[in-house]
Amino acid sequence: MADELGAAQHEIDMYIRLIPLIALVDGSNNRRVTVTEGEPSMVPSCSDHHTRFPSRVVEFIDLHVQGAAKPGEIAGKSVTVDLQEGKIMDIEAVLKLCIHTEKNYPGFRRFDFFQIMEATDGFSEKRKLGKGGFGTVYKGHLHDGLTVAMKRFDADAAIFDFKTELQLVSIHHGNLIKLLGWCIHEKERILVYEYIQKGSLDRTIFRKTKGALLNWSKRLQIIKGIAEGLLYLHKHYWIVHRDLKPNNILLDLDTNPRIADFGSAVTLVSDVAEEHTGRVVGTSGYIAPEYASQGIYSLKTDVFSFGVLVLEIISGRRNFTMELQGDTVGNLVRDAWHMWRDEKLHELVDPALSDGYDSPVIIRCTQVALLCAQEDPADRPTMTDVTAMLNSESILLSDPKEPTELTNGGASADSSSSYTGQSSKTIDITITSSAPVSTRIRIIVDRDLTGEKYNQQLLYSRIDIDGCKKMIDSSSLCIGIPK
CATH class of the missing domain: 1.10.510.10 (Transferase(Phosphotransferase) domain 1)
Known part of the structure; x- marks a missing residue:
């Protein structure tokens, strides 16, 4: 109970430290900053084509803090600020959390950073297994012959992206990934998982x-x-x-x-x-x-x-x-x-x-x-x-209800097999830049019925820019940006 109260107090301290940081944002910046309440989360995803659907525009703003030697530096401590989540990534806090978790779960161990560097050939591209919204996963070969998957968190990953993932230490099931260990080195935050041989489904x-x-x-x-x-x-x-x-x-x-x-x-x-x-x-x-x-x-x-x-x-x-x-x-x-x-x-x-x-x-x-x-x-x-x-085949199944049909000239109830014999490849791309917009474009490349080649046709695209939705057909790739 004392440990839980201590963790809660530390969580409150991080929120308190965030308040003056926001209050001291340079007033010359005209962009609006919104801090939303962070929600509990679990293991950061590192799968390919991971897509977020924000209900509002995502902004990451460079903070100019009065009296600080460098932006993002508070009381001499290096921190990472994610204004959307309202969280501060305190490396010292994460380190203490990992040490505390290791003490309570003997099978969960600390890995040396230089051991990880060697196992991944310095995080080389050939070792990369996947990349997602929170970090990159690499395949690593350890000296003891064990092959593992190492998740290297991005610099802008929020504290809950790392913290709540440690819950997997206490969750053991044959159909869930297993967490093996951790590594904190300067600003590097790494979690080590068992390596699953055949890859993703x-x-x-x-x-x-x-x-x-x-x-x-x-x-x-x-x-x-x-x-x-x-x-x-x-x-x-x-x-x-x-x-x-x-x-x-x-x-x-x-x-x-x-x-x-x-x-x-x-x-x-x-x-x-x-x-x-x-x-x-x-x-x-x-x-x-x-x-x-x-x-x-x-x-x-x-x-x-x-x-x-x-x-x-x-x-x-x-x-x-x-x-x-x-x-x-x-x-x-x-x-x-x-x-x-x-x-x-x-x-x-x-x-x-x-x-x-x-x-x-x-x-x-x-x-x-x-x-x-x-x-x-x-x-x-x-x-x-x-x-x-x-x-159990003895359990009687109810009949599923009919899905809502498409509007705007979409499929009718009679077009039951409109996609039979075809396959399509969907690519979800998230584009971010210094501009305060988050843009997602979906491209569907449809294979013709012979299966010999792709039609190279842009069938459907959706762009969300400040709530503006645009459709782009295959005859024009010009994107209208609202003023």
């Missing part, structure tokens, strides 16, 4: 050459493993991952899935809690409708993402949404529902599976996935129900 299911390696038995094993991992997080810790997608599912040598990259995760006060945030994070195509539009999240937020993920594992296709046409669930969910209704689920199944699958099992998995991907969270089952439905 997206590198397999979306590639024809590798997708064939995942037969239906292995895909079902992956689906059930992810469900068990989520159930463990929800039932025992009330943790919402909030960015469940193939990039964040790692496969070991036995094709067992490990949920990773908890950068968007939060802990609820109960298993039925529903909370609201002004800072919506996640990845397009997997984010629940109520969370994307209203910032409302609960355990049912992960259930929606799980449903989309299952449909992708079954079909080998990505789900993408057309937000400007009122799309709330994505093309894959909509197509799958029409195929399920018309009893044409054979059109949904990944061609790489050929005929090597059990039709009744795939039909059941698809129906469970559609129930998970319902637009109304009240219509979605809990992960307890999901695991029961996947493991």
Whole structure:
């Protein structure tokens, strides 16, 4: 209890130290600075194409503090300030936290920085496994023969990005990534994880050459493993991952899935809690409708993402949404529902599976996935129900409701298989600069029906600049910037 009170006092001290820093911002800067309340988070994501959906424009401003020798230096201590989260990264505080955690968890150990440098060849590009919004992950080979994944945090990562990730030390499950150790050296903050040999799920299911390696038995094993991992997080810790997608599912040598990259995760006060945030994070195509539009999240937020993920594992296709046409669930969910209704689920199944699958099992998995991907969270089952439905054929399943159709000339109810026989590649790009805007552009490159080449066509783009939304067609790449 004394340790917990001490940690709470330190947290309050950091908030107090932030107040005068904001008050002393140079008045010559005309840009508006908004400090929002930070929310609990979990492991920083380092997966590729990680996308944030801010409800307001994201600004990072150089602070000119009166009486300080250098910007960002308080009482002689080097700190990093993230005004959006209202947090100060105090290296000394993080160091104390890691030492305290190591004492309480003997298996969690400290790594020497020079040992990490040697293991990663000085953080060389050839060792890079992935990069996300909070840092970069590198593959490292230690002297004892152990291969690990080392997450090197960016300089602007907030304190909760690092601090709450340490909760993984106490969470042990066969379908969750394992945290092994830490390293704090000057301004470097590094966490060390077990290395998962086969990499992320997206590198397999979306590639024809590798997708064939995942037969239906292995895909079902992956689906059930992810469900068990989520159930463990929800039932025992009330943790919402909030960015469940193939990039964040790692496969070991036995094709067992490990949920990773908890950068968007939060802990609820109960298993039925529903909370609201002004800072919506996640990845397009997997984010629940109520969370994307209203910032409302609960355990049912992960259930929606799980449903989309299952449909992708079954079909080998990505789900993408057309937000400007009122799309709330994505093309894959909509197509799958029409195929399920018309009893044409054979059109949904990944061609790489050929005929090597059990039709009744795939039909059941698809129906469970559609129930998970319902637009109304009240219509979605809990992960307890999901695991029961996947493991027992005696449980009767209800019929999933039809997804909302697209507006503005979108798909009609009769176009049940508008994407059959096609595959598409979605690239989410976040562009940031010194200007006070955050711009996200989605580019979809569609493969023609012969599968021999790409059409090199910009099918859909969305740009958010101070709330302004623009559509760009393939005939013009000129972007209108509002005054």
